[in-house]
Amino acid sequence: MVNLLFYSSLFLIWLMLLYHMFLAQGGYLHFKRYLQVVPQWEKNMAGNVPSVCIFIPAHNEGVVIAQTLKAMVRLHYPKDRLQVILICDNCSDNTKEIGERFASQYPFVRVIETEDPYKGRGKSTALNYALHNSSSDIIAVYDADNTPEKMAVYNLVMGLVNDDKAGAMVGKFRVINAKKTWLTRFINIETICFQWMAQAGRWYWFGVATIPGTNFAIRRHIIEELGGWDESAMAEDTELSVRVYDLGYHIRFFPAAITWEQEPETLKVWWKQRTRWARGNQYVVLKFLRRWFDLKQKRIMFDIFYFFFTYFLFFFGVIVSNVIFVVNLFVDLQLTVGNIALVLWALAFLLFMTEVMITLSIEKDQLTFKNIVYVFFMYFTYSQMWIVLVIYSLILEIKRVIKKEEHTWYKTERFPTEGGK
Amino acid sequence: MRYSGLICCLLLLFCAPVSAEPQQSVLFVYTTMDEGGELLYATLTHFYDEVEAVSLQDIQPYQLAEATQLIVYGTERADTAKLNHYKGKLLVIGKVAQRMTQFQQWTFGEDVVVRQIGDDILTQATTLTKINVQNGVLLAAQSLDEQLPVIIKQDDLALMSFNTLDDTALYYVSKYLGTILELELAPMHDAFILLRDIHPQTDPVLLAELGHYLLDRGIPVYLNVTPTYLDLVNEQSAVLQDAPPLLATLQSLAERGAFLVAGGYTNYFALETEAAGYEFWDVANDAAPYVDEQKEALYVQDKLIRSIHAFANVALTPVAFAAPQYRMSENGYKVSTYHYDLHIGQLQGRAPLFITKPRLLYGKTLFPDTLGLYDPDDYTFKQRFQQLRMVQGATISASYSVYSGLAPLQKLVALYDTLPNKTWLSLADWPISVQTAEVTITNESGTLTLQNNISLLDKARQLLQERPVEFMLWVIMIVTTIFVCLFSIYIVNMRLRYRKRLFEERDEW
Numbered sequence: 001m002v003n004l005l006f007y008s009s010l011f012l013i014w015l016m017l018l019y020h021m022f023l024a025q026g027g028y029l030h031f032k033r034y035l036q037v038v039p040q041w042e043k044n045m046a047g048n049v050p051s052v053c054i055f056i057p058a059h060n061e062g063v064v065i066a067q068t069l070k071a072m073v074r075l076h077y078p079k080d081r082l083q084v085i086l087i088c089d090n091c092s093d094n095t096k097e098i099g100e101r102f103a104s105q106y107p108f109v110r111v112i113e114t115e116d117p118y119k120g121r122g123k124s125t126a127l128n129y130a131l132h133n134s135s136s137d138i139i140a141v142y143d144a145d146n147t148p149e150k151m152a153v154y155n156l157v158m159g160l161v162n163d164d165k166a167g168a169m170v171g172k173f174r175v176i177n178a179k180k181t182w183l184t185r186f187i188n189i190e191t192i193c194f195q196w197m198a199q200a201g202r203w204y205w206f207g208v209a210t211i212p213g214t215n216f217a218i219r220r221h222i223i224e225e226l227g228g229w230d231e232s233a234m235a236e237d238t239e240l241s242v243r244v245y246d247l248g249y250h251i252r253f254f255p256a257a258i259t260w261e262q263e264p265e266t267l268k269v270w271w272k273q274r275t276r277w278a279r280g281n282q283y284v285v286l287k288f289l290r291r292w293f294d295l296k297q298k299r300i301m302f303d304i305f306y307f308f309f310t311y312f313l314f315f316f317g318v319i320v321s322n323v324i325f326v327v328n329l330f331v332d333l334q335l336t337v338g339n340i341a342l343v344l345w346a347l348a349f350l351l352f353m354t355e356v357m358i359t360l361s362i363e364k365d366q367l368t369f370k371n372i373v374y375v376f377f378m379y380f381t382y383s384q385m386w387i388v389l390v391i392y393s394l395i396l397e398i399k400r401v402i403k404k405e406e407h408t409w410y411k412t413e414r415f416p417t418e419g420g421k
Numbered sequence: 422m423r424y425s426g427l428i429c430c431l432l433l434l435f436c437a438p439v440s441a442e443p444q445q446s447v448l449f450v451y452t453t454m455d456e457g458g459e460l461l462y463a464t465l466t467h468f469y470d471e472v473e474a475v476s477l478q479d480i481q482p483y484q485l486a487e488a489t490q491l492i493v494y495g496t497e498r499a500d501t502a503k504l505n506h507y508k509g510k511l512l513v514i515g516k517v518a519q520r521m522t523q524f525q526q527w528t529f530g531e532d533v534v535v536r537q538i539g540d541d542i543l544t545q546a547t548t549l550t551k552i553n554v555q556n557g558v559l560l561a562a563q564s565l566d567e568q569l570p571v572i573i574k575q576d577d578l579a580l581m582s583f584n585t586l587d588d589t590a591l592y593y594v595s596k597y598l599g600t601i602l603e604l605e606l607a608p609m610h611d612a613f614i615l616l617r618d619i620h621p622q623t624d625p626v627l628l629a630e631l632g633h634y635l636l637d638r639g640i641p642v643y644l645n646v647t648p649t650y651l652d653l654v655n656e657q658s659a660v661l662q663d664a665p666p667l668l669a670t671l672q673s674l675a676e677r678g679a680f681l682v683a684g685g686y687t688n689y690f691a692l693e694t695e696a697a698g699y700e701f702w703d704v705a706n707d708a709a710p711y712v713d714e715q716k717e718a719l720y721v722q723d724k725l726i727r728s729i730h731a732f733a734n735v736a737l738t739p740v741a742f743a744a745p746q747y748r749m750s751e752n753g754y755k756v757s758t759y760h761y762d763l764h765i766g767q768l769q770g771r772a773p774l775f776i777t778k779p780r781l782l783y784g785k786t787l788f789p790d791t792l793g794l795y796d797p798d799d800y801t802f803k804q805r806f807q808q809l810r811m812v813q814g815a816t817i818s819a820s821y822s823v824y825s826g827l828a829p830l831q832k833l834v835a836l837y838d839t840l841p842n843k844t845w846l847s848l849a850d851w852p853i854s855v856q857t858a859e860v861t862i863t864n865e866s867g868t869l870t871l872q873n874n875i876s877l878l879d880k881a882r883q884l885l886q887e888r889p890v891e892f893m894l895w896v897i898m899i900v901t902t903i904f905v906c907l908f909s910i911y912i913v914n915m916r917l918r919y920r921k922r923l924f925e926e927r928d929e930w
Contacts, residue, residue: 003657007890014897021904028911340894347901354908361915364923 002333006324010341012317016309017348023201024355030204031196031362034255041162045154050137052077052157052217054084057126061144062093063414064262069102069109071147077154079108087130088113090120095144124229124236131228136220143214145414147176148259155257156217167249168218168241170199170209171257174363180265185374186382187263187270189356192366195255196359203253208303211244211251213237215259222247235280238307242288245300262414271389278393279400281307315390322387352379448488449474450504452495452517457586459780460773461494461514463787464595467775467814468604474780477503477517490602493517496585512579512601514586514594516550523578528553532584537563538571538593541808544801548584559597572597588771595774596812606813611776612837613846614830615682615743615765615790615820617645621659622652623823625666630827632674638834641847642679643765644671645743645820648731649687649887658687660887661735668735675737680848682765683739683855686728700724702748709750721749721756726857729760730883733860733873740853740862740869741765747772747790754781762854766790766820774815788846792819797829803836810840817843 054072058065065086072084086099088111099111114120118129127141138160140153152171159169172195178188202208211218213236222244223229230239244251264270285308288301327333356375360366447469451458454476465472475484477495480503485491490510493501495517505522513521519529530551536543539560549562552570560572572593573580579601583590599606616631628644635642650659661668675681685700690710696703701721703710711717725742732739741763747770749757757764765788766772768781772789779787792805802819809815817840821830837843853869855862859879861872885892915922 011893018897018900021901024908025904028908340891340898343898344894344901347898347905350905351901351908354905354912357912358908358915361912364919367912367916 002324005320009317009320009324010344012313013321013348014344016314016317017351019306020197020201020355021351022205024197024358026201026204027196027199028358028362030200030253031255034200037162038256041158044162045158048161049078049081050157050161051081051135052083052138052140052153053130053134053136053220054082054140054142054153055087055127055130055134056085056142056144056146057087057089057123057130058091058095058099058144059089059120059126060091060093060095061414062091062095062098063416064145065095065098066102067147068142068144069099071149072142073102073106073109074150075148075153076150077157079106082108082153083134083136084109085130085134086111087126089118089123089126089129090114121231124231127236128228128231131220131223138217139220139223140217141214142259143261145262146173146214146259147261148215148257152215152257152259153217155254156215159252159254159257160217160219163252165250166252167222167244167247168211168216168251169257170211170251170253171215171259172199172255173212173215173259173261175263176260177262177265182374183267183270184263184265185371186378188366189360189371189375189378190382191263192363193356193359195253196362197355199253200255202303206303207250208245208300209251209253210241210303211237214261215257216251218244222249235277235284238281238284239287242284242300242304274386274389275393275396278311278390279397282311282394282397285311311390311394315387318387319391349379352383445469445489446487447472447490447492448484450477450480450491450493451475452477452497452499452515454780455496456769456771457496457591458494459768460591460771461492461586461594463768463773463777463779464591464598464775465492466778467773468598468602477501480504493521494586496583510577510602512581514581514583516584518580518582519550524580527580533564533567533569535562535564535569538589543589545589547587547589550582550584552580552582559600560593572601574601591771591774592808592812595815599813608813608842610810610814610840610843611788611816611818611846612840612843613641613643613788613816613818614833614837615643615645615818616823617684617743617794617820618822618824619644619671620647620650620688621661621664621667622650623664623667625664625670627826628667628823629670629673631821631823631830632670632679633677634827634830635834636674636677636679639845640834641845642674642677643682644674644679645682645684645765646671646732646737646739647684647686647688647745648728651687651689651692653689653692658888661731661737668737671737678849680741681732681737681739682741682743683725683728683732683761684743685745686724686731688745698746699748700745701753702746702750704746704748709752714752717750717752718756721753722759725757725760727883727887729855729857729860729862730875730879733862733871733875734880736871738862738869738871739855740848740864741788742855743790751781755783758783758785760856762786763788763848763851774809774812776816786851788818788848789816790818790820791816795819795821795825795829795833797832806836816846818846 056068069086075082088096088099096111096113103109103111112130112133114126114129118125138157140156142148156169156171160166173191175184175188175191177184179185199209226243226247229236241251264273285304288304289308324333353375357367357372360371447465449462449465449472451474462472462474473484477499485504485507488509491507493504493513494515496515497517498519499517501517501521511523518524530553532548532550534546535549536546549569549571552573554570554573557573557575558570559574561568562571571582581594586594614635619628632642632644648661652658688698688700689696690700690703691705696705701710709717710720729739742757742761743764743766744757747767754768762785764782764785767790768779768787772791774789774791776789777787778784791809792802796802806817809817819833821833849864853862853864859873859875863870881892
């Protein structure tokens, strides 16, 4: 029985590792090729610039919003075709005042305040409020702590103009406070890895990407057709991604559109944020897994199954194998797998190192000795923390479902930042 | 004068016989080639280099004309008119003699139950035919009230009056055959001990203890090994590679001169505990594994090839084959002869008492297990031992389970020590040939050599069939290693092109 459990967990883990290996290869190839379309895209964009509304949902973002708006006003996009809407949602600090100060200087900047029944009900509701109080061809969304690069919005829109089948364009996000703490260093590596492996790899091989919640642009008619954002979803970005695909469009990953965002600097904030993400993704997985036969675009089910596999099977496999490993230190479980297990463990580690290092080498000045050391320790620390977090979030989600509770929106705490890259 | 002398020499040269000794032409005629007939034929191959066998139905006059020694076997009376004119040396075994004209002077009566033959009290009574002869009785049996001639020889005519060639009859036939055929027999007994029940789960320490004990006493060790072990209870299997200590023990014993005797491949045909050991026999139905002979042949061949390859892949060299539980069909034995020249054990649970070339083995050599499995508490084992030493030239051999430990083996060796005229059999003195399409084991060059041409693809295929989980793990390892190397190249390449990249991207966005 123990051997069966061990082999099962081994295969679950390696199925995931092999898939990510495959993704890493795709991500690398996407990096080599994604800019090849740009010359032609730029030609098509000339004289064909659609109108864009940038939504910035904000709840007490006084610490960071000024910097964000500064970046917005510096965007390289025709200002007569651009509107930046700061959505103040139940703010009790000076977010609104800061926004109004910018609005007074820049006519394309607008501040709106959510009203009942939209008020204080989270990001999705705030976005829906802005949706009903604006008009444009395209909507771009940025979190309140984001500072997009000058060409970010232009590149997102250029992608939508040139790719008719794209319902949304997703850019790349970088960590602005990467060097602040050991945690932000880990998160920085994680985000780089996620985007160049998961996003780029999935897009390259399967034409699939998911909206990360910020630095994306979507066609207005699509979001209107979908009825806006799901206000009950904790991971509204993932949930929206599935519905966009179900409508018959794809979501394109275009890493030329870059934004810089702030990441949690303390474990407590990190834990809360990631618990929300994990619970949100679990919610989405279970919501759409039941609708396998209903969904029009089956390739997005592949992605849903990927999330299901990650959150429910892969982590289960890791937990089981860790438990067996620890127990075997004290009690001889007579595992038959032999030394090949050790070799596989070593290979898994090497694979992890090389995959992450490829993604670091794609980003300028990220493949440093210090980062490599961090990657080494990340395997034994940060990666293992995720296991505990997933179990915790699963327990919370099960409790919520049993008790039929509503989701409670947790707003990520912000930290003062010096800004820029 | 000189010319006449020369002519005389030339004449002498042409007239003188080519050979000083008469040529033996031995003909074995049978009414039915049953189990007894096979054993009898096999026994004859011990005494003669060539024995021609033909059924009574098919015999031709010229065959009789050429035969210098005719041996006729038949447990029932039959029409023997074809044999009536034979005038050479004749030996008949069984009731078939009763209608032969050569025996018309003898009187045959009814069958009688006997419990003693010679000085031996039989463990089981047997039935013999009453014969009325005046002289030449070499062996008589004792019924309740009279003596019955059993083996009679009168000049060139001889009769062994056994109604069936069971183990008792075979014993006496083997004992007196040399005398009847007037052959000079070797005074020594060939002896060997076959250690059995060796497989990947065997205790290597115990095996080493037994093996080195025998080798230290100058006794060649025969190791009957099955390369795969199936645990039906826990649904696990193990191969030799899973047991490195056992492998090391086998290799160390082989280096000291131990002989590896291949058993089956997994020791099972039907995956039932009761069928343990019967790999080439359907013990539940007491029949060959498959009714379809071609299917059976493919099955046997597949198992034998896998077995040989399993040994070759760990650099072990089997030199002979012993059918598991000594049970195989005629078809199965035939297939085994394609791969092994030397065989050890019994044929369908019975063995001749000598080293022979049975018909079932198509001219290959059988080293018989004449005593069977040693059990120190079994008095009949010692009884058989004592009986065999009375048969000149008989092979006195036993099998011994390694599970029994050292103490009983010491008793067995002590029993052999009471036999002064024995030679411990060494297969190194025999031509060894074990082969498949990819593997060859021979001792042609004087030492045992292994040629292993199993391709990597074949090894992979075998691994996939036997241990699919391990195969998958290997695939994962290889694929991952390739990707790790590939990714490392990408990283180095990116690092080397870093400055160039910075320069190119400077003007882009």
